[in-house]
Every structure is written in C-alpha cells, then in structure tokens.
Amino acid sequence: MNRLSPFNVVSLTFGFAFLYLPMLILVIFSFNSSKLVTVWAGFSTRWYGTLFQNEAFLDAAWVTLKVAVMSSTFATVLGTMAAYVLVRGGRFMGRTLFSGMIYAPLVMPEVITGLSLLLLFIGIGMDRGVMTIVLAHTTFSMCYVSVVVSSRLATFDRSLEEAALDLGASQFDAFRLVTLPIIAPAVISGWLLAFTLSLDDLVIASFATGPSATTLPMKIWSSVRLGVSPEINALSSILIGIVSVGVITASLMSKRHAVRVRREEQAAQRAT
Amino acid sequence: MAQTVFAPWDDPQQKPLIQFVGVTKRFGDFVAIDDLTQDIYEREFFALLGPSGCGKTTMMRMLAGFEAPTEGSILLSGQDIAGVPPNKRAVNMMFQSYALFPHLTVWDNIAFGLRRSDMPKDAIAARVEEMLKLTRLSKFGRRKPHQISGGQRQRVALARSLAKAPKLLLLDEPLGALDKKLRQDTQFELMDIQETTGTTFVIVTHDQEEAMTVASRVAVMDEGRIIQVATPEKIYEAPNSVYVADFIGDVNILEGTAKANGPESYAIDWGGAEPATATSARPFSDGQKAHLAIRPEKIAISAERPADAANAVQGKVLDIAYLGNLSTYHVELPTGQVIKAQSANTRRVSRRAYTWEDPVWLSWSATAGVLLES
Ligand SMILES: Nc1ncnc2c1ncn2[C@@H]1O[C@H](COP(=O)(O)OP(=O)(O)OP(=O)(O)O)[C@@H](O)[C@H]1O
Ligand SMILES: [Mg+2]
Numbered sequence: 001m002n003r004l005s006p007f008n009v010v011s012l013t014f015g016f017a018f019l020y021l022p023m024l025i026l027v028i029f030s031f032n033s034s035k036l037v038t039v040w041a042g043f044s045t046r047w048y049g050t051l052f053q054n055e056a057f058l059d060a061a062w063v064t065l066k067v068a069v070m071s072s073t074f075a076t077v078l079g080t081m082a083a084y085v086l087v088r089g090g091r092f093m094g095r096t097l098f099s100g101m102i103y104a105p106l107v108m109p110e111v112i113t114g115l116s117l118l119l120l121f122i123g124i125g126m127d128r129g130v131m132t133i134v135l136a137h138t139t140f141s142m143c144y145v146s147v148v149v150s151s152r153l154a155t156f157d158r159s160l161e162e163a164a165l166d167l168g169a170s171q172f173d174a175f176r177l178v179t180l181p182i183i184a185p186a187v188i189s190g191w192l193l194a195f196t197l198s199l200d201d202l203v204i205a206s207f208a209t210g211p212s213a214t215t216l217p218m219k220i221w222s223s224v225r226l227g228v229s230p231e232i233n234a235l236s237s238i239l240i241g242i243v244s245v246g247v248i249t250a251s252l253m254s255k256r257h258a259v260r261v262r263r264e265e266q267a268a269q270r271a272t
Numbered sequence: 273m274a275q276t277v278f279a280p281w282d283d284p285q286q287k288p289l290i291q292f293v294g295v296t297k298r299f300g301d302f303v304a305i306d307d308l309t310q311d312i313y314e315r316e317f318f319a320l321l322g323p324s325g326c327g328k329t330t331m332m333r334m335l336a337g338f339e340a341p342t343e344g345s346i347l348l349s350g351q352d353i354a355g356v357p358p359n360k361r362a363v364n365m366m367f368q369s370y371a372l373f374p375h376l377t378v379w380d381n382i383a384f385g386l387r388r389s390d391m392p393k394d395a396i397a398a399r400v401e402e403m404l405k406l407t408r409l410s411k412f413g414r415r416k417p418h419q420i421s422g423g424q425r426q427r428v429a430l431a432r433s434l435a436k437a438p439k440l441l442l443l444d445e446p447l448g449a450l451d452k453k454l455r456q457d458t459q460f461e462l463m464d465i466q467e468t469t470g471t472t473f474v475i476v477t478h479d480q481e482e483a484m485t486v487a488s489r490v491a492v493m494d495e496g497r498i499i500q501v502a503t504p505e506k507i508y509e510a511p512n513s514v515y516v517a518d519f520i521g522d523v524n525i526l527e528g529t530a531k532a533n534g535p536e537s538y539a540i541d542w543g544g545a546e547p548a549t550a551t552s553a554r555p556f557s558d559g560q561k562a563h564l565a566i567r568p569e570k571i572a573i574s575a576e577r578p579a580d581a582a583n584a585v586q587g588k589v590l591d592i593a594y595l596g597n598l599s600t601y602h603v604e605l606p607t608g609q610v611i612k613a614q615s616a617n618t619r620r621v622s623r624r625a626y627t628w629e630d631p632v633w634l635s636w637s638a639t640a641g642v643l644l645e646s
Contacts, residue, residue, distance in 0.1 A: 163365075163372075166336055173388065
C-alpha cells in the first residue's frame with residue numbers, strides 16, 4: 001500500500017476541512033438547546049420538534065418537493081429528447097446552433113434567466129405560483145439533463161439501435177426497448193441532478209413565483225434575514241442528511257452493479 | 273438422377289433478387305464503394321471476400337438500409353429500395369460486432385425480432401427454442417450476453433438474425449470466433465437452412481476455406497471494387513488477375529514475357545534455364561508481359577527429372593512445412609526464386625523422401641498454370 005506523504009496529509013486535511021467544516025458546525029449547532037445560535041448550551045433535539053410544528057416551513061417544504069418532482073420529470077423528458085436529437089439526428093441544418101443554444105443556459109447568469117422568465121409570464125398574463133416555478137425550473141435544468149444524457153449517448157453503440165431496426169422495430173420501439181433501458185442510469189442521474197438543482201434554487205424561483213407559492217430556500221432566505229434561528233439549522237441539517245443519503249445510495253448502487261457485472265463475467269468465463 | 277447445376281447467373285431468363293446498379297458510396301472524400309454493378313440471385317450463397325477495409329460491411333449496410341448509396345441504385349426484386357427504411361425491409365443482418373442487446377437475455381435477444389411481427393406468443397417461444405437448439409445454446413437461454421463466451425455470443429447473433437427466416441440474410445463474418453469443428457458444423461447448418469428455407473445469403477468472411485465450402489459464388493473485392501465474381505472452383509482454378517490468384521489460396525507466380533508456340537499455347541521466358549510452357553485461352557501477343565500462376569499442389573516434386581513433363585526445373589529444398597495431410601516444400605531455384613510445391617502425405621512420415629538441401633526436380637504440366645496479364 002502507498003503511504004501518504006506528510007504534504008498530502010496536510011493538503012487533504014485542509015481541503016476537507018474547507019469543504020465540510022461549515023456544514024459540520026451547522027449540524028452541531030442544530031442540536032444546541034440554546035435559542036442563541038452561536039452559544040453552546042447543551043445537547044437537545046427541541047428545534048427539530050418545533051420545526052415539525054411550523055406550518056410555514058412544512059408548507060414551503062411541500063411546495064418545494066412538488067416543484068422539484070414535476071420540474072425534474074419534465075426536464076428529464078425534454079432534456080433526453082434534446083440530447084437524442086443532437087447526438088443521433090445526424091447533420092441537420094443549424095445543428096451547431098441548436099446544440100450551442102441548449103447549453104447556453106448553463107452559463108447564463110441566473111438573474112437574467114429569472115428576469116426573462118418573469119417578463120414572459122407577465123407578458124402572457126400567466127398567474128404566478130407553483131406552475132410558473134415548475135416551468136422555470138424545467139427550463140434551466142433541462143440543459144443539465146441534456147448534457148448528462150448526451151455524454152452517455154455519445155458512447156452508446158449505435159449498432160444496437162440499428163439491430164433493433166433491422167429486426168423490424170419502429171424508431172420509437174428501438175428507442176423505448178433498446179436505447180432507453182441501456183441509458184437509463186444516465187437518465188436517472190440526470191433526473192437526480194435536476195431534482196437537486198430545483199430543490200436548492202433560490203434566484204429563479206424568486207423571480208418566477210407569486211404570492212401563493214413559497215419554496216423552502218425562499219423561506220429560509222427570508223427568515224434568515226430576520227436572524228438565524230436554530231430551527232433553520234435543524235432544517236438545513238435534515239436537508240444535508242437527505243442529500244448525503246441520496247448520494248451515498250446512488251454511488252453504492254452503481255458500485256454494486258459494477259461488481260456484479262464483473263462477477264457474472266468471470267462466472268461465464270469459467271463456465272466455458 | 274442427374275442433379276441440375278445451380279447457376280442462375282448463367283440463365284438470362286432468371287431475374288436477380290438484388291441488383292447493384294452503378295453504386296458508389298463516399299464517406300466525405302473517401303470512396304468506400306466504387307461504381308459497383310452486381311447481380312445476386314435468389315437462393316444464392318454469395319460470399320464477399322477481400323482485405324480489411326475494402327468495403328464489404330459497407331455493401332451489407334447499404335442492403336440493410338443503414339447507408340444510402342451516394343450514386344446509383346440498389347434494386348430488390350426489381351424495386352429500387354432507396355426509400356425503404358431498414359425496419360420495412362425483408363432483410364436481416366448479423367452484425368460484425370454482434371450488436372446483442374446487453375440488457376436482454378439470450379432468449380429475449382432471439383425473440384426480439386419475432387415480437388415485432390404479429391406472431392402468436394407460443395409460436396414465438398417454439399421458434400426461439402428451435403433457434404437455441406440449432407445454435408446449441410439451449411442451456412444459455414436465461415443468461416445475459418455478458419455472461420457467455422465470445423463464440424456463444426456470435427451464435428446468439430446468428431440465431432437472432434436467422435429467427436425471422438428473412439428473404440435475404442446478411443452475415444458479416446458470422447463464424448470467425450468459433451473453433452474449427454463448430455465452424456464446420458455451423459457452415460453445414462447454414463447450407464441446410466438455405467436449402468430448406470430458400471433464403472438468399474450474402475456472407476462476409478475472411479476465411480477462404482469457408483467461402484469455398486459454402487458459397488455458390490465468391491466475389492473478391494479490393495478497394496471498393498469487385499475484382500472477380502465466380503464459383504469457388506473458377507475463382508480458384510481460373511482467377512482473372514494476379515490479385516485474385518494471390519488472394520485466394522497459395523500460388524507461385526512466374527513473371528516473364530509470352531511468345532506463342534502453338535494454338536493457345538505459349539512459351540514464357542521467365543528467367544529460368546528454359547522457358548515455361550503454358551496453355552491459355554486468353555490471347556497474348558509476342559513479347560507481352562505475362563504472369564504464370566501455378567498452385568503448389570499442381571507442382572510435382574521428384575528426385576530425377578521426369579521424362580514427360582512439359583515443365584521441369586531443378587532446385588534445392590529450403591524448407592518443409594508439414595501440415596498433417598499435406599507437406600509443402602519450399603524449393604529454391606538457381607535464379608533465387610522460391611517455389612512452393614505441395615504433396616499429399618499418403619503414407620505415414622516414417623521416411624521422408626526429401627530433406628533440407630536435397631536437390632530436387634519440380635515439374636508441372638502445360639495446363640497446370642494460369643497465364644495472366646499484368
Ligand atoms: N461511417 C463511415 N465514415 C467514414 N468512413 C467509413 C465509414 N464506414 C466505413 N468507412 C470506411 O470505408 C471503408 C470500408 O469499410 P468497411 O467497413 O466496409 O470495410 P470491411 O471490408 O467490412 O472491412 P473489415 O474486413 O475490416 O470488416 C473503410 O476504409 C472504412 O474506414
Ligand atoms: Mg467489415
């Protein structure tokens with residue numbers, strides 16, 4: 001085994017401290033029994049209790065969840081379709097322009113995206129609320145899905161689709177029965193990405209929303225302006241927990257899948 | 273009972289199943305298929321042979337509908353198939369890369385095409401089982417492609433393309449990964465299938481022996497062109513060019529100038545002690561450059577000069593390759609040229625007649641070689 005040199009140990013320590021110390025402090029203080037966020041007064045879970053009685057937070061959480069599920073689903077459908085056309089469509093007129101335009105929102109300042117959406121919603125006289133946030137989130141997260149899916153499609157063996165067509169499948173069947181099941185992991189991670197993006201978006205949601213809908217980040221942001229409360233710490237700790245569990249599960253799943261494939265291959269080689 | 277010879281290409285009444293008419297395929301500037309015109313008849317077993325990159329797969333892909341000809345047209349039963357998408361063509365293809373669906377079991381891979389038709393469920397199951405049995409994969413139906421060996425995968429690909437019993441079956445190197453025994457069995461299986469179903473086969477192979485065994489006609493290709501199309505015997509015995517002679521099997525080439533010395537008979541001055549005599553239906557003018565191609569098995573090897581041979585040269589044995597049923601002698605001539613002569617090992621090799629450095633005589637008849645223009 002390689003031993004780490006002292007230099008590597010130091011850089012590793014500092015790097016991880018930089019990344020995780022703020023979160024660690026936040027989680028620790030969420031268990032503080034004092035109402036003052038910065039003064040430690042013993043361990044307690046009371047803020048978790050009061051959090052679950054706070055109607056406003058629970059409402060906001062529900063809105064956020066609805067928005068995230070709907071927008072990431074739409075974004076996944078649209079983003080996958082866009083990726084498919086861009087990778088598979090061959091050279092059609094304006095392909096370069098289209099692919100450039102799909103990826104532009106990745107680097108577009110959020111304020112501008114939000115503002116332009118707001119103007120659009122006002123222009124067409126749409127009532128702002130959950131639906132407009134969903135639309136806005138779909139718009140900006142679909143390009144992320146499209147990036148993830150198209151990088152998978154680029155390495156996808158095209159002859160598989162050709163084989164499906166050759167065996168009499170329609171274009172749509174070839175996609176549904178062959179392409180989609182194979183690129184499913186990329187589509188799912190695209191969905192997860194869109195879901196997370198929607199979950200923590202503040203800027204665009206603030207532009208797109210109306211008085212009827214408040215998302216969790218908006219709620220946190222507005223209450224922090226009145227001072228950080230231990231409840232916010234508790235809420236944030238829960239979010240950190242959810243995200244970590246999700247990430248760890250996803251990586252464990254993919255690792256287990258890789259191990260299984262390898263084992264099965266070895267078994268097959270022994271059998272012959 | 274006299275068997276009628278299967279040779280629809282000689283019969284002007286026969287309508288070809290496939291016609292390539294002046295087909296050119298370009299990828300950018302690169303010409304993959306160069307102005308190709310060729311007919312393929314129903315029930316044929318048409319083998320494409322040629323070096324890597326000569327355009328064999330490209331020809332197949334055009335038939336299957338994955339590539340469109342840049343120029344010219346392809347007719348199937350007299351109909352231009354330019355506008356017909358791959359899934360509407362009664363053509364199935366076995367891919368060189370197999371292209372098995374990795375997420376489906378062997379069973380489902382084979383059933384894939386059948387499920388796209390309106391075949392009833394139990395008929396599909398019966399057909400899949402039949403295919404599994406044919407390719408000796410019955411034990412592996414439940415496995416996924418990554419759980420079987422390379423040769424087994426190749427057989428799955430073959431079974432999948434055979435399952436729909438198409439009118440035209442395109443096989444791109446279908447048997448390359450199989451061992452010799454299984455390959456021969458499968459070859460005969462293919463010929464059987466062909467006989468019972470009347471399917472037309474176009475098959476790409478790198479294995480000449482395979483082409484010779486299964487094909488009704490062999491097409492030798494080079495750089496996007498078909499150099500010669502003929503029955504296996506014709507290709508072997510009467511190649512039309514040095515390229516074909518050299519590509520199919522082993523051959524000795526004597527290069528020289530021709531001079532008529534009788535009706536359809538020529539003396540070729542190739543730099544040896546005396547000119548070689550060869551007959552040729554193809555006319556040569558005096559002093560024309562000519563290549564005399566002689567197969568090793570048509571050259572006899574002896575210790576003494578045979579009295580009645582039309583051609584005889586002396587040399588010494590350089591090398592002996594023992595191939596089991598045959599031995600190939602590499603004999604160096606005084607000119608420095610090395611000639612290969614082959615003889616059957618009819619007796620057990622307890623006593624080899626010739627050994628290294630032995631002086632020997634090589635002889636062949638006037639009809640043994642083919643005289644080719646350069
Ligand atoms: N999509 C493509 N774009 C550009 N060039 C191509 C494409 N497909 C094939 N070619 C070129 O066309 C030529 C013929 O290719 P093809 O696949 O038909 O060869 P092949 O005879 O099947 O060779 P092999 O025996 O190695 O399979 C090759 O030089 C190849 O590089
Ligand atoms: Mg090929």
